[in-house]
Amino acid sequence: MSSSPLAALTAAGFRRGELLALAIGPGGELGLAWTSGSWAGELDPAALAAVEAELRPRWTCWSVDPLRELVRRDLRVATCWELAAVHRLLFGGWRADPALSWAALHDLPASGLPESGQLDLLGPAGDEGVDPEQPVRPDGYLRPEWTAGGWAANPDRLTRWAALALAGAELQQQRLATLKVLGNAPATARSESTAELLGAELGEDGLPVNLATAEQLIGSIIGPRPATAAEAAAQRERRDREVLSLVSGDYDLRSPGSVKALLARIGIEVPDTRSWRLEAFREVHPAVAALLAWRKAERIATTYGYDWLDRHVGPDGRLRGQWTGSDGAAGRMTASAGLHNLPAELRPAVAADPGWVLVRADLGQIEPRVLAAVSRDRELARASADADLYAPVAERLGVPRPTAKVAVLAAMYGGTSGNAAAALQGLDAAYPVAMRYLRQAYDAGRAGRSVRTYGGRLVRMWATPDGLSFEEERANSAARGRFARNAVIQGAAAELFKVWAVTIRARATALDARVVLCLHDEVLVHAPEPVAAEAQRLVADCLIEAVRRWAPDDAVHFVADLSVVKRWSEAK
DNA sequence: TCGGTCACGTA
């Protein structure tokens, strides 16, 4: 194996765009496998860059780990096939390791999965006298010794492990091809895979943050950075006193029980002490307003304070977290390090580098538009032609716009707010196709049946727990119904969003721009200032391209709000 | 030390 990967692939007749599986060992050893060959050797980024440039393969792997290794070595590949992401799409749930994924693709029950520790003690389950270099046991499950890390033991195993990923990917493709959903499941598998790759890049690149601004913002809320633990304690005590000085008695503001006692002392009886509930008592006693202000500051101090800054923002001014391409429920992207719940007050600190800009874009009213698309409701699709979808809906229903909006949201999420009942009936009459779609998801969930999103993601329902009262059982079913109804909308929206995001990722490289944040329906792109206008146009064009690839037809109109800014907070 | 609960930020 002295030749380069590119030479080996070319000699074997590898065609552009084919699946090329890779496995990377802990020491940077590389195994490659494709339909007509394999290769093992040291991971040389330049050699793989040559493969990418020449053959643009679909890099195929069991998990996002090898992709992350490539990203770490500054190798940005165009496309991939990530088996874990596709497993979650096909089979639902969160767990998606090779052992489970392989078993599922062979219709073997998860309950029969061999465990690594017990195997030798209990004796082999059809494993005796069989070649240990063979990763698949006679009973069809993967050998635990391999899945526990043994796959990286030597070059031969590395290529076999890659070949197994290749075989798994092909089985996944067969399943996707026969999946009965309205959307394009194979295409969803590709965009979901690439979203994992995007997540790896987001984790490596980070979100540009102006450290001085961040320090200043935090300082204005909780005071200057304490030099010692004693100073920090003093600051904390000073914050507490702002509230406690307004009441008599000693209370622990961090303990809900104690806060409840404090409130009782000033004549306020509440079932819990959540801010929205206390909001109503703001005028009753000055301590309430002080407590609400304390809560805000405490949130910054504990979750988004100097500690957070030190832990998650590097000296290069990049906020880095761990990204996943899809959560366990409907398939949204998730991020740690506060990237998805950064308080609005801190957003001025998210700023482009000097000479750069942020292109910010968010999808407008994505959920009702997605509902129109996935349910194929022609009438609701007609409403999507309006930049404000709720306006034609309101007109059709003969109600004020706010009522129409509440009714649509209530239909999708089961909202309770006031008297949406009449408007809901109007929706049933005006948009029966969309409403039937929602009802079917709700009924499936209530009955405990799993649902699939438009793009094919299986959303599993949980079983009713034992020993519930009649009332609890009903509440459980209703919760499942709401969950399912929400999942088919939120999940489909997440699928469209990811198509958009990975399209931007692919196109933006031409401008030297990069996606730096994905936030469910919003995307931030860091772009060189001279190409700001082009980058903005690119993001808009990518939405058109994404919708064309994702939607069943062109009946539904999607809109994005776009702006070029220096700071995230400047937008909108 | 751990899981459950409360609370709260984002979409």
Next chain:
DNA sequence: CGTACGTGACCGAG
């Protein structure tokens, strides 16, 4: 009887 996520503090059980 909106849903989803990540985070951090407290609290009671072990």
